[in-house]
Amino acid sequence: SQQGEEDPQALSIQEGENATMNCSYKTSINNLQWYRQNSGRGLVHLILIRSNEREKHSGRLRVTLDTSKKSSSLLITASRAADTASYFCATELGSGAGSYQLTFGKGTKLSVIP
Amino acid sequence: GAGVSQSPSNKVTEKGKDVELRCDPISGHTALYWYRQSLGQGLEFLIYFQGNSAPDKSGLPSDRFSAERTGGSVSTLTIQRTQQEDSAVYLCASSQEGTRGRPQHFGDGTRLSIL
Numbered sequence A: 001s002q003q004g005e006e007d008p009q010a011l012s013i014q015e016g017e018n019a020t021m022n023c024s025y026k027t028s029i030n031n032l033q034w035y036r037q038n039s040g041r042g043l044v045h046l047i048l049i050r051s052n053e054r055e056k057h058s059g060r061l062r063v064t065l066d067t068s069k070k071s072s073s074l075l076i077t078a079s080r081a082a083d084t085a086s087y088f089c090a091t092e093l094g095s096g097a098g099s100y101q102l103t104f105g106k107g108t109k110l111s112v113i114p
Numbered sequence B: 001g002a003g004v005s006q007s008p009s010n011k012v013t014e015k016g017k018d019v020e021l022r023c024d025p026i027s028g029h030t031a032l033y034w035y036r037q038s039l040g041q042g043l044e045f046l047i048y049f050q051g052n053s054a055p056d057k058s059g060l061p062s063d064r065f066s067a068e069r070t071g072g073s074v075s076t077l078t079i080q081r082t083q084q085e086d087s088a089v090y091l092c093a094s095s096q097e098g099t100r101g102r103p104q105h106f107g108d109g110t111r112l113s114i115l
Helices: none
Strands: A005-007 A010-014 A019-024 A029-037 A043-050 A055-058 A061-066 A071-076 A085-093 A102-104 A108-113 B005-007 B010-013 B019-024 B031-037 B043-050 B065-069 B075-079 B088-095 B110-114
Touching (some): A005 A085, A010 A019, A029 A071, A071 A085, A102 B043, B010 B019, B019 B110, B043 B065
Parallel strands (some): B010 B110
Antiparallel strands (some): A029 A085, A061 A071, A085 A108, B031 B043, B065 B075
């Protein structure tokens, strides 16, 4: 099964509101990354948080990581129509074979209504 | 600078035919990954190349799938005797080196449709 699972599967908000997406995972990780995918395009890296970090910020993005609960959240503040996309979390394992692989969840589809 | 380039962007072929997908990574990136994304799904890891090391093929779904990377740069993913369940978007990504915590840079993918 997928290492990362996002929820909600879909989220629709008004422009200017905040959007929160959550990701849960199952095994020990080295880091967790969030990516954005616009329709018909590849994934774009947004932010990486390491297992020894609890929170990171990048512009309007805030990511938290709770390794005790094996969960992460991505907050987009003051959303814009251009933020409409699918958002994926991806985990990189802590050790062992395949540790350089990223395991992706199924994504949250965010719609920001102007 | 140039990003990851994939070709063709779309490919429609008949069941049973072989297809070859190409990925041109970012110059200087030693790590290259292939993923498959089915409609509305996340990404499924297929294969990973790092420098001159033997590739990690653990994600290839069957022996109909193979990939090579010549000269440490361009990679081709070949699917032989295609089946309808092979229909998906095939994404390629590269990163600076195969160490932990390196963001991956993706191409826009090849949308493969098997009739």
